[in-house]
Amino acid sequence: MKILIIDDEEDVRRIATLSLVHVGGFAVIEACSGEEGLRLAREHRPDAILLDVMMPVMDGPATLAALRDDPLTRDIPVLFVTARATPSEVEDLESLGAKGILTKPFHALSFPDQLKAVLDAEPPPIPGLD
Amino acid sequence: MPRLGTADRPRVLVVEDESETAFVISQLLDREGFAVSIAASPAEAISLAAQLAPQALLVDIRLGDESGLDLLEKLRADGEKIPIIVMSVVDQVNVKIEAVRRGCDAYFEKPIDWDVLLRKLRYLLDPPEPRTHRILTVEDDPEQSRFIAGILRDAGYEVDICAEVASVDDAISRLRPDLVLLDVHLPDGSGLDVARYLRQDDSFAAIPILFLSADSTDAAQIEAGAAGADGFLRKPISPELLLASIAGRLSRASHLQSLLEHDGLTGLLTRAGFIDRAAALIADKRRNADLHFSLVLLDVDHFNPVTDTYGHVAGDRVLASLASFLRRNVRESDLVARYGGEEFALLLHAPESAARIVVADILREFAATQHQTDDGGTFTVTFTAGVAELTREMGIEDWKILADRALYEGKRHGRNQVIAASTMDEAILDGRVLDPLFELERRAGVPLVAEIREIFLSALPARIETIRRAVESGDSRTAEQAAHAFRSAAGNVGAVRLGALCAELELLTRARDLEHARTLVPAVVDESRRVAAALAHLVR
Numbered sequence: 001m002k003i004l005i006i007d008d009e010e011d012v013r014r015i016a017t018l019s020l021v022h023v024g025g026f027a028v029i030e031a032c033s034g035e036e037g038l039r040l041a042r043e044h045r046p047d048a049i050l051l052d053v054m055m056p057v058m059d060g061p062a063t064l065a066a067l068r069d070d071p072l073t074r075d076i077p078v079l080f081v082t083a084r085a086t087p088s089e090v091e092d093l094e095s096l097g098a099k100g101i102l103t104k105p106f107h108a109l110s111f112p113d114q115l116k117a118v119l120d121a122e123p124p125p126i127p128g129l130d
Numbered sequence: 131m132p133r134l135g136t137a138d139r140p141r142v143l144v145v146e147d148e149s150e151t152a153f154v155i156s157q158l159l160d161r162e163g164f165a166v167s168i169a170a171s172p173a174e175a176i177s178l179a180a181q182l183a184p185q186a187l188l189v190d191i192r193l194g195d196e197s198g199l200d201l202l203e204k205l206r207a208d209g210e211k212i213p214i215i216v217m218s219v220v221d222q223v224n225v226k227i228e229a230v231r232r233g234c235d236a237y238f239e240k241p242i243d244w245d246v247l248l249r250k251l252r253y254l255l256d257p258p259e260p261r262t263h264r265i266l267t268v269e270d271d272p273e274q275s276r277f278i279a280g281i282l283r284d285a286g287y288e289v290d291i292c293a294e295v296a297s298v299d300d301a302i303s304r305l306r307p308d309l310v311l312l313d314v315h316l317p318d319g320s321g322l323d324v325a326r327y328l329r330q331d332d333s334f335a336a337i338p339i340l341f342l343s344a345d346s347t348d349a350a351q352i353e354a355g356a357a358g359a360d361g362f363l364r365k366p367i368s369p370e371l372l373l374a375s376i377a378g379r380l381s382r383a384s385h386l387q388s389l390l391e392h393d394g395l396t397g398l399l400t401r402a403g404f405i406d407r408a409a410a411l412i413a414d415k416r417r418n419a420d421l422h423f424s425l426v427l428l429d430v431d432h433f434n435p436v437t438d439t440y441g442h443v444a445g446d447r448v449l450a451s452l453a454s455f456l457r458r459n460v461r462e463s464d465l466v467a468r469y470g471g472e473e474f475a476l477l478l479h480a481p482e483s484a485a486r487i488v489v490a491d492i493l494r495e496f497a498a499t500q501h502q503t504d505d506g507g508t509f510t511v512t513f514t515a516g517v518a519e520l521t522r523e524m525g526i527e528d529w530k531i532l533a534d535r536a537l538y539e540g541k542r543h544g545r546n547q548v549i550a551a552s553t554m555d556e557a558i559l560d561g562r563v564l565d566p567l568f569e570l571e572r573r574a575g576v577p578l579v580a581e582i583r584e585i586f587l588s589a590l591p592a593r594i595e596t597i598r599r600a601v602e603s604g605d606s607r608t609a610e611q612a613a614h615a616f617r618s619a620a621g622n623v624g625a626v627r628l629g630a631l632c633a634e635l636e637l638l639t640r641a642r643d644l645e646h647a648r649t650l651v652p653a654v655v656d657e658s659r660r661v662a663a664a665l666a667h668l669v670r
Contacts, residue, residue, distance in 0.1 A: 009615065011585045011622045014578065015567070022574040054614050083618040105621035108566035 002027045003115075004046035006037030006063060007081065008055045015106055016050065024112025034058030038066050041073045048119055050102070053082040053093065061096055068097060079118055139165040139458065140255055143184040145175040145201065155188070162248055163454030172201040179210060185255055187214045191229065199225075199232055206233035213254035217242055245395065248450075252397035253388065263380050264288045266307035268298060268324060269342070270317050274365070278311065278342070281369045282376070295319035298327075307337070309380055312359075314343040314350055322357045329358035336386050338379035342367065393468040395446055396453035401475070404467030408477050409526045416522055424485035426476035427533040428456075428515040431545040433472040436511060440503045448501050448511050455499075459492045482519035483634065486550045489515050490649040493548060514540040518551035543656065553627050558657075558664045563624030583665045586623050590662060593619070594655055597635070601647050609647065610639040616654075625661040628654070 003026045007013050013030045020026040029044055031037035035058055041049060049067070053060035060080055067073040077099040082089070090101050100118035107114075142164045146152040149170070156166040167182055169175035179187065187205070191198025202214060216234040218225070226237050236250045265282055269275040270293045279289045292301040295318045302310075310328065312321035321341060328334040338360045343350065346364040354362050360379055363372065391403030399407070411423050430436075430452065437445035449472060456466045456474060465477035478485045493513060500508040516536025520529055532551040540549040564579070571578040593616045600609035617632035631654050638647040 009618060011582050011619060014581060014585070015570075015622060018570055018574045018576060018578055022570065054611065056611070083614065083621060104618050105563060105624075107563075108570040110566075 001048075002029065002044065002046040004029045004031060004037065004041055004044065004049045006031045006034060006049060006055075006060075007052035008032055009052070012052070012081075012104060012106075015108055016111065019106065019108050019111045020115070023109055024115070026112065034060070034063035034066070037063055038070070038073070041067060041076065042070065045072070046076060048099075048115070049076055049078045050081050050115075051078050051098075053080050061093075064096055064098065077119060079115070139163055140185040141165040141167060141182060142186045142188055142251070143167050143169060143175065143178055143182065145169045145172070145187065145189040145198075147171060147190070151190070158244060159188075161451065163451075163458050172197050172204070175201055176204060176208070179205060180208075184212065186212055186251060188251075189214060189216050189234070191216055191218045191220065199228060202229065202232040202234055213251070215247065215251060215254070217247075245446075245450075249392075249394060249397045253392070257388075262286065262288050263308040264290070264305050265309050265311060265376070266290050266292060266301055266305055267311045268292045268295075268301075268316065268321060269311070269313045270294065270315075271313075274313075278372070281372060285373050287376075293317070295324055298324055302328075308383065309338045309340065309376060311376075312339060312341050314341060314345050314354070322353055325354065325357040325359055336383060336390070338383050340375060340379065342372075396450055396468050398453050398457070398474070399465060399467035401467060401469050404465060404469065404475055404477070405526065407465055408529070411477070412520065412524070412526060412529075415520050419522055422479065422481040422484075423520040424478045424480055424482050424517055425520065425529055425533045426478065426485060426489050426515050426517050427469065427530075427537045428474045428476065428489070428513050429537060429541070430472040431512045431514055431541075433511075436509070440501075440509060444501065444503055451499065451501065452496060452511075452513070455492060455496050459495075460488065482517055482550050482552055485519070486517045486548050487646050487649065489517060490548045491646075493546070494649060497546065512546035514545045515548045516540060516551060517548060543660075547653065547656070553630055558625065558627065558660050560624035560626045563621070563626075567624075582622060586619055587662060587665060589619065590658060594658060597654065598651055601639070601644055601651055604644055606639045606642045606644055606647075609644070610636055613639055620661070623661070623665060625657075625664075628657045628661050631657055 003020055005013055005016050005028060007016070010032070013032070017028045017030060020028050029040055029046060031040050034055055037049070037051070051060045051063055064078055067076065067078060078097070079100045079102055080093045080098045081102050081104060082093070083104040093101055100121065102114060102118065142159055144152055144155050144159070144166060146155060146168065147170050152168045152170070156168060159166045167178055167184065169178045175187070175189070189198060189201060198216070198218070202216070205214065213235045214233060215236045215238065216229050217238050217240060219240045220226070221239050229237050235254055238247050265287050267275055267278055267289060269278065269291065275291045275293070279291055282289045290301055290305040290307070292298055295316050312324055314321045321343070325339050328337070328339065339358060341354045341359050341362045342365060343362070344365040346362065351362045361375055363375055391400055392398065393400050408425065415421050415423060430448065433445065436448060449468075452474065453466070453468065456476060460466060460476060460478060463479055467475045469475040476489070478488060480488065493515065497510060497512045499510065501511060502508060514537060516533045516539065518529060518532035518536060536549040536551040540547045567579050567582065593612060596612040597609055597616065600606070600612060613632050613636040617629050617636060620629040620632055631650065635647055635650050635654060638650065
């Protein structure tokens with residue numbers, strides 16, 4: 001299973017990647033901006049995307065909208081990643097079409113399970129995935 | 131964030147025809163937190179009193195001059211009820227009595243002891259809150275006690291009746307009376323013994339005790355006086371006389387109580403009075419969890435060097451000025467006390483975060499205030515404060531300890547700051563975040579913690595600089611983004627307190643409240659330093 005992480009903060013990417021690879025057994029691709037994320041999503045067609053909400057230039061919601069506009073990436077489940085998550089903010093973000101919200105900071109060891117739980121929450125699996 | 135209301139300065143109208151004296155007095159009152167207007171003649175005083183609606187009058191009356199006394203009478207005749215304090219060089223007792231008869235509330239001879247006058251002025255402006263007084267009637271005749279209780283209840287008192295000596299103790303602890311009305315002859319003992327019993331206990335030293343008895347022989351009255359009674363009333367008694375006797379004693383007792391509960395220098399509550407009131411709020415909190423009460427303990431920084439360098443008089447002026455600063459900047463319903471030498475206590479009806487902001491505001495203003503030395507120089511003083519919010523589980527002792535620990539924490543970390551207790555229980559770096567990182571590092575075979583530490587430390591100076599500059603220049607959007615990113619970075623290394631401070635900063639900047647955001651920046655910088663030091667020492 002292949003995960004794309006889109007986050008401008010190096011430390012967040014580093015922890016998430018190591019955790020997903022070494023604890024969760026995922027394959028991980030990293031992008032440090034919304035633009036790079038769009039490109040890598042088209043190129044690699046990941047099974048899920050972790051998307052930071054607050055990024056300079058192209059923020060999380062804008063990146064999600066662009067992903068939804070592209071037939072190649074339209075159906076990839078996207079999870080928002082944010083340090084701020086009041087119930088109303090969670091609602092706002094979910095209404096944009098995200099599959100779920102994960103809050104930072106990540107627990108370095110249980111993060112992969114959290115991710116799996118959100119992805120498995122809503123069967124059936126999205127068609128076209130291996 | 132809402133700022134708690136700043137009470138307007140109370141306005142004092144000074145009636146003084148010597149312009150130089152008037153100027154000196156107005157300077158002094160201004161420094162003590164009053165707004166001052168000056169009237170140079172009785173006629174001007176009457177028109178200004180009507181125009182400005184001052185909260186108090188300070189009137190100079192002169193030797194052999196009736197105009198000052200006439201002014202008092204005119205003001206009172208106009209229905210003016212505000213406190214009037216007279217200052218005069220006249221030391222003849224008949225003039226003083228005349229001034230009091232015509233309506234002055236306090237008479238001060240020149241030269242004026244301003245500390246005493248200011249204390250009186252504050253007392254008159256802020257008298258103890260009127261409340262329902264409680265009266266215990268010890269009387270075995272049911273008809274009599276019904277009659278007395280009826281009169282007292284109609285007059286608005288809370289009344290409890292006790293028919294025998296044996297149940298006096300219970301009645302007192304139940305009612306906590308402000309006055310005791312005693313019959314001499316009781317079925318199981320003597321009212322005189324009850325009076326003696328009450329007087330031997332210090333907590334009843336000041337409570338008025340009145341005897342009400344049909345046995346009004348000289349011998350009985352003499353013995354009652356010796357037993358500690360404040361008066362002896364004869365049965366049958368008219369309602370008017372009973373009520374007048376009680377009202378007079380209660381008013382004097384509450385004045386006494388207030389003197390006992392207020393500090394001489396600052397006019398603030400004393401520690402004992404403060405703790406009594408704070409303890410009463412604990413019951414309120416248990417009944418209603420939605421109420422927020424925050425206790426603030428506040429200590430002047432380096433006060434001993436201040437008095438050593440500038441003298442005790444200057445030191446006292448600093449304390450008095452801080453007292454009036456505090457009083458002015460909190461709500462009417464909040465409590466302010468002089469807790470000890472240079473230690474003060476506040477009780478704010480606010481959650482901890484709001485209370486911290488209010489006190490940080492006061493600190494900022496107070497620290498910018500120039501204090502006068504005796505030789506015309508100036509100096510500045512800061513304070514450190516700890517804030518703790520009451521929870522339903524706490525008793526008064528727990529609450530005090532929490533605020534005191536926060537205060538101590540602030541003192542230890544450089545003073546001149548306000549620390550909230552809730553941020554103190556967390557370590558600088560949280561093991562619940564770091565331990566899994568170390569475990570991941572082991573599994574991945576990568577020096578992850580060292581990497582994260584480097585990322586954090588290398589970005590730190592730029593983060594702080596960005597926040598500082600954005601807040602100073604009024605760029606709330608940039609400040610919010612920077613605070614947000616900083617919060618996330620702090621979270622990654624388990625810097626819980628720093629994360630909480632950044633979260634508060636983020637909320638303030640998002641609300642474009644840069645004024646309060648600014649007060650938070652030093653705490654963020656301070657905590658960043660601690661986090662950097664802790665990270666640098668992080669060796670496994």
